Amino acid sequence: MAFANETALPRYLRVEQDRIERIASDSGLDFFPTVFEMLSYDQMNEVAAYGGFPNRYPHWRFGMEYERLAKSYEYGLSKIYEMVINNNPSYAYLLEGNSLTDQKLVMCHVYGHVDFFKNNFAFRTTDLDSGGRVLAGSLESGSEYKPNRKWVDKMANHGSLVRRIVDRHGIEKVESLIDVCLSLENLIDPWSRFVVRRRHKEAEEEPTEIVVPRLKSKDYMDEFINPENFIKEQRTRLLAEREREKGRFPTEPRQDVLLFLLEHAPLERWERSVLGVMREEAYYFVPQMQTKIMNEGWASYHHSSLMTGAVADWSEIIDYSEANAGVMATANGQLNPYKLGVELFRSVEERWNKGRFGREWEECDDLDVKRDWDLRLGLGKQKIFEVRALYNDVTFIDEFLTPEFAMDHKLFTFAWSNRSDRFEIETREFRKVKEKLLAQLTNFGNPVIYVQDGNYENRGELLLRHDHRGVDLRSDYARDTLTALHRLWKRPVCIVTQSENKPVTMRYDGTEHSVVNSDA
Amino acid sequence: MCETTTLLMSLKIDQDHSRFRKIVRGKIRQNLRRYISQGEMLGRKGKDLVSIPIPQIDIPRFTFGSKDKGGVGQGEGDPGDTVGSDDSDSGTGKAGQDAGEHILEVDVTLDELAEILGEELELPAIENKGKSRIISAKDRYTGIRRVGPESLKHFKRTYKEALKRAIASGVYNPARPLVVPQRDDKRFRSWKEDQEPVANAVIIYMMDVSGSMGDEQKEIVRIESFWIDAWLKRQYKGVESRYIIHDAVAREVDRDTFFRTRESGGTMISSAYKLAVDLIQREYPPEEWNIYPFHFSDGDNWSMDDTLVCIELMKEKMLPFVNMFAYGQVESPYGSGQFIKDLREQFGDDERVITSEIRDRDAIVNSIKDFLGKGK
Numbered sequence: 001m002a003f004a005n006e007t008a009l010p011r012y013l014r015v016e017q018d019r020i021e022r023i024a025s026d027s028g029l030d031f032f033p034t035v036f037e038m039l040s041y042d043q044m045n046e047v048a049a050y051g052g053f054p055n056r057y058p059h060w061r062f063g064m065e066y067e068r069l070a071k072s073y074e075y076g077l078s079k080i081y082e083m084v085i086n087n088n089p090s091y092a093y094l095l096e097g098n099s100l101t102d103q104k105l106v107m108c109h110v111y112g113h114v115d116f117f118k119n120n121f122a123f124r125t126t127d128l129d130s131g132g133r134v135l136a137g138s139l140e141s142g143s144e145y146k147p148n149r150k151w152v153d154k155m156a157n158h159g160s161l162v163r164r165i166v167d168r169h170g171i172e173k174v175e176s177l178i179d180v181c182l183s184l185e186n187l188i189d190p191w192s193r194f195v196v197r198r199r200h201k202e203a204e205e206e207p208t209e210i211v212v213p214r215l216k217s218k219d220y221m222d223e224f225i226n227p228e229n230f231i232k233e234q235r236t237r238l239l240a241e242r243e244r245e246k247g248r249f250p251t252e253p254r255q256d257v258l259l260f261l262l263e264h265a266p267l268e269r270w271e272r273s274v275l276g277v278m279r280e281e282a283y284y285f286v287p288q289m290q291t292k293i294m295n296e297g298w299a300s301y302h303h304s305s306l307m308t309g310a311v312a313d314w315s316e317i318i319d320y321s322e323a324n325a326g327v328m329a330t331a332n333g334q335l336n337p338y339k340l341g342v343e344l345f346r347s348v349e350e351r352w353n354k355g356r357f358g359r360e361w362e363e364c365d366d367l368d369v370k371r372d373w374d375l376r377l378g379l380g381k382q383k384i385f386e387v388r389a390l391y392n393d394v395t396f397i398d399e400f401l402t403p404e405f406a407m408d409h410k411l412f413t414f415a416w417s418n419r420s421d422r423f424e425i426e427t428r429e430f431r432k433v434k435e436k437l438l439a440q441l442t443n444f445g446n447p448v449i450y451v452q453d454g455n456y457e458n459r460g461e462l463l464l465r466h467d468h469r470g471v472d473l474r475s476d477y478a479r480d481t482l483t484a485l486h487r488l489w490k491r492p493v494c495i496v497t498q499s500e501n502k503p504v505t506m507r508y509d510g511t512e513h514s515v516v517n518s519d520a
Numbered sequence: 521m522c523e524t525t526t527l528l529m530s531l532k533i534d535q536d537h538s539r540f541r542k543i544v545r546g547k548i549r550q551n552l553r554r555y556i557s558q559g560e561m562l563g564r565k566g567k568d569l570v571s572i573p574i575p576q577i578d579i580p581r582f583t584f585g586s587k588d589k590g591g592v593g594q595g596e597g598d599p600g601d602t603v604g605s606d607d608s609d610s611g612t613g614k615a616g617q618d619a620g621e622h623i624l625e626v627d628v629t630l631d632e633l634a635e636i637l638g639e640e641l642e643l644p645a646i647e648n649k650g651k652s653r654i655i656s657a658k659d660r661y662t663g664i665r666r667v668g669p670e671s672l673k674h675f676k677r678t679y680k681e682a683l684k685r686a687i688a689s690g691v692y693n694p695a696r697p698l699v700v701p702q703r704d705d706k707r708f709r710s711w712k713e714d715q716e717p718v719a720n721a722v723i724i725y726m727m728d729v730s731g732s733m734g735d736e737q738k739e740i741v742r743i744e745s746f747w748i749d750a751w752l753k754r755q756y757k758g759v760e761s762r763y764i765i766h767d768a769v770a771r772e773v774d775r776d777t778f779f780r781t782r783e784s785g786g787t788m789i790s791s792a793y794k795l796a797v798d799l800i801q802r803e804y805p806p807e808e809w810n811i812y813p814f815h816f817s818d819g820d821n822w823s824m825d826d827t828l829v830c831i832e833l834m835k836e837k838m839l840p841f842v843n844m845f846a847y848g849q850v851e852s853p854y855g856s857g858q859f860i861k862d863l864r865e866q867f868g869d870d871e872r873v874i875t876s877e878i879r880d881r882d883a884i885v886n887s888i889k890d891f892l893g894k895g896k
Contacts, residue, residue, distance in 0.1 A: 046532065046533040049533060049536075050533070055532075058535055058536055058539070059536060059539075060536055060539035060540040060542075060543055061536075061540070061577075061579065062533065062536040062537075063533065063535075063536035063537035063538070063539055063540030063541070064540045064577060064624070066533050066536070066537055066540075067537065067540065067624070067626065068624065071625065171539070175539065179579065182579045182581075183579055183580050183581055184581075185581070186581055186582065186583070187582065330594050330595060332595075332603070333593040333594060333595040333596075333597065333603045334593055334594070335591070335592055335593055335594050336594070339594075340594070409594055410594055410595055410596065411592060411593070411594055412592070412593055412594070412595075412597070412599075413590060413591070413592055413593075414590050414591060414592075414593050414603040415590035416590060420602075422602050422603075423590065423602065423603040424599075424600055424601060424602055424603060425593070425597050425598065425599050425600060425601045425602075425603055426590065426599060427599055428599070433592055436590070436591065436592050437592045440591060440592065446581075446582070446583065447582050447583065447584060449582055466582070471584045471585070472584070472585055473582055473583065473584065473585065474583050474584060474585040475585070476580075477580040477581055477582070477583055478580075478582055479580075480580030481580050481581055481582050484580070495582070
């Protein structure tokens with residue numbers, strides 16, 4: 001590929017790469033083969049606009065992203081340091097013209113990421129079968145684990161598939177369909193690869209007779225404890241329920257709205273292909289969203305230990321520290337995932353080195369004893385490698401964010417204040433901070449939405465249900481998303497949600513939007 | 521070597537980028553009237569580029585409203601303190617009314633902008649009056665010569681010649697491919713004179729700067745002149761602008777002074793017309809130039825006598841030589857607005873005279889259409 005030849009690393013960096021790879025491997029990291037390429041800033045901007053891939057399907061938003069990146073680079077606002085793709089082999093890009101120290105730092109960071117891609121369980125969902133199709137999470141592991149993750153190829157194939165469709169149907173039509181798909185792209189079920197949600201029933205069993213469960217009682221008490229007319233009432237209720245269930249479609253709510261549309265929406269063949277492509281790509285990016293804090297934390301942990309260990313020489317330490325401080329900076333009270341992640345890993349390492357876990361530690365009330373608690377277990381390193389394999393952001397925070405950590409790192413929650421028309425610090429109370437953080441990360445920051453009924457009101461309408469957990473949907477976006485949904489479903493579409501603590505149903509029938517207050 | 525990669529690479533995103541630009545053009549077109557009346561893009565003019573702020577085009581999703589959401593932060597402060605006050609994103613003051621709404625600045629060339637204006641207002645292309653007799657001569661470096669200055673040496677050609685000679689004379693050694701150009705090998709770029717007819721145009725802006733023209737009125741003129749410039753520049757290769765201000769007397773000034781000056785004297789419009797006629801006679805022979813006088817005032821003139829002088833001047837010395845004569849009357853609280861009536865009475869059916877009343881900023885668009893809609 002001409003691209004690869006033109007962008008191969010110069011010799012002196014190639015040498016560095018070999019050295020860093022060896023050191024990283026010695027430190028316990030276990031990564032896919034990693035290919036570095038050197039890009040000029042406009043090539044970098046292009047690749048970044050494509051989400052790290054050299055080839056994507058055609059869409060204007062990549063052009064918009066490119067314009068934004070190019071602008072902010074020209075104005076000196078930001079510069080992309082590092083980019084790495086979850087692919088086997090992994091591809092990573094270095095920016096031409098960065099100093100040698102920066103390039104070393106980036107390489108160390110990249111090996112951290114690639115180790116994470118290979119070993120964290122969430123990324124198993126991006127393994128492909130030998131034909132390049134998406135398969136269910138596999139359980140292989142260890143040094144023999146060599147999954148097919150040729151997503152660079154897959155994305156390029158998606159690109160040519162969509163281009164073929166464009167040739168036939170015209171860019172306007174295809175692009176507007178892609179717009180529609182992107183509007184719905186977050187309506188997927190992030191755990192579907194790990195859980196069998198739908199089992200094929202061997203054969204529909206004949207409905208058995210309805211048995212109303214009875215409370216246990218002595219014979220002579222039975223007619224009081226299980227009164228006849230109550231049993232009768234229950235029987236009719238259950239019967240009615242079964243009757244209702246008969247026509248229900250889908251039989252149980254489905255979170256993978258995209259799949260439901262793919263299977264049931266009246267789409268043309270090319271529309272189905274495009275929607276399928278968009279869905280596959282949406283799933284590809286899920287693990288990265290689920291592990292942002294861990295992934296960046298892990299990479300930062302390792303770039304820091306590698307650089308200050310064997311990689312950087314003494315003349316580079318100041319430059320390294322400056323670059324590192326820039327990455328770790330927290331400004332304007334915003335949470336920096338790099339910082340949060342790396343500090344959490346360090347705190348876990350320290351706790352397991354000193355034995356600060358388990359029942360004895362939890363039950364100890366004496367602050368003096370706690371301060372000097374050190375069982376010299378030295379389990380820290382082993383523990384963090386285990387954590388990087390078995391956790392995602394939600395479970396990571398849930399398990400390892402301690403009150404001491406929240407206090408040391410000055411975490412707080414903030415909320416919009418209508419009174420002063422701005423965001424204000426709400427509280428530093430540990431429980432609330434943790435709750436809010438977890439809520440933010442749940443379902444990779446997206447509302448949980450199900451397909452409730454594909455034949456709503458027996459009129460072929462689509463009913464979605466938003467599982468409301470305290471935060472309303474943004475209403476103007478929700479309206480536009482319904483419009484997009486209607487474009488695929490072609491019948492009226494509704495979503496049940498809440499607005500200002502009242503249950504509402506938003507509906508779009510193809511010409512008009514309406515919002516009805518509904519009883520839950 | 522490096523260039524070819526860049527070229528190849530850029531082509532890929534270029535398609536997506538140009539699709540995006542198209543969408544942006546649509547947005548600008550949609551909002552053109554607002555942009556025009558607010559004069560938003562004027563202060564931002566670079567050489568040929570205008571930066572236009574447009575709201576970031578976002579793909580709607582089922583997502584959380586950002587105000588309800590809040591979040592977790594890190595740093596100093598007590599409950600009740602503002603978070604991220606330096607950050608425009610997190611919503612302080614007006615900029616953050618809709619938090620999360622980013623502003624995207626896109627660069628548009630003046631040419632493109634004029635095109636959008638043309639499409640939106642359905643402006644016809646200007647018929648050239650056949651005054652293309654000016655020949656501009658341009659040097660183009662297309663040829664190769666054996667002699668020339670070192671600075672024009674064509675390196676590749678020179679090297680090729682040297683290589684040819686080396687191989688022919690058997691000096692060339694593939695194992696040690698050293699090629700030294702000699703004097704005879706040297707090749708230089710040379711130029712040819714390309715001659716092309718150019719249609720030139722001159723815009724003569726005249727403005728009343730007497731006391732009754734306030735800042736708002738001048739701003740309107742400024743906005744309007746920006747668009748007239750943009751449109752005419754698209755139509756002609758070389759466009760010159762000249763500026764005349766007048767109260768009771770007229771003088772020629774540069775662009776900056778034109779919009780800044782404020783006098784308090786009376787108004788003699790004829791003084792400006794005289795100067796304009798003078799300028800045309802002196803510098804812009806009508807057989808070579810397309811001439812566009814634009815006059816803006818609040819319609820107050822010193823006396824009827826002076827108005828008669830103006831009309832006389834226009835009839836005798838202006839209209840026969842110009843493409844059109846445009847008069848824009850900006851409404852001001854002090855002006856009587858009489859002048860436009862006089863003009864309309866005199867030239868009501870004369871196609872060369874175009875008059876337009878500009879009541880306020882919102883009327884600018886229509887007045888541009890009045891002026892440029894005839895295709896003159």
